Amino acid sequence: MKLLLTASVVAALALVALPQRGDSAALHLRLTKSAPADSSVVATAPTEIKLWYSQKPQLRLSRVTLTGPSGEVTTGAIVQDSVMLRAPITGTMTPGAYTVSWLTASSDGHPIRGTFGFTVKPSE
Numbered sequence: 001m002k003l004l005l006t007a008s009v010v011a012a013l014a015l016v017a018l019p020q021r022g023d024s025a026a027l028h029l030r031l032t033k034s035a036p037a038d039s040s041v042v043a044t045a046p047t048e049i050k051l052w053y054s055q056k057p058q059l060r061l062s063r064v065t066l067t068g069p070s071g072e073v074t075t076g077a078i079v080q081d082s083v084m085l086r087a088p089i090t091g092t093m094t095p096g097a098y099t100v101s102w103l104t105a106s107s108d109g110h111p112i113r114g115t116f117g118f119t120v121k122p123s124e
């Protein structure tokens, strides 16, 4: 009986100690909003990219890349404000289609990435 009890306690502890698997999506943040917004058409070139997440991202693991008709556009150091990341655009933006690629991590440290696009309308 004592042995059986010990075995069940060990089994219960093993369940509690089971590591959280990396595919547990509930632990992972997702992009909830951006500025410019996904698939938006803007009349003037933005001066920054803003990304809002479902939970606080890790700044030191965050990267933002902006690519346009003439290739990559230079962005400055990312600034964090709680669940929001902001990357200033320091390069020149001509009218055309742009893609934002972002990389960050939620609290468990697993990298999460995504892309979205927007268009800068030619001036009339």
Ligand SMILES: [Cu+2]
Pocket (backbone or CB within 6 Å): 021, 022, 023, 024, 027, 028, 108, 109, 110
């Ligand atoms: Cu994870």
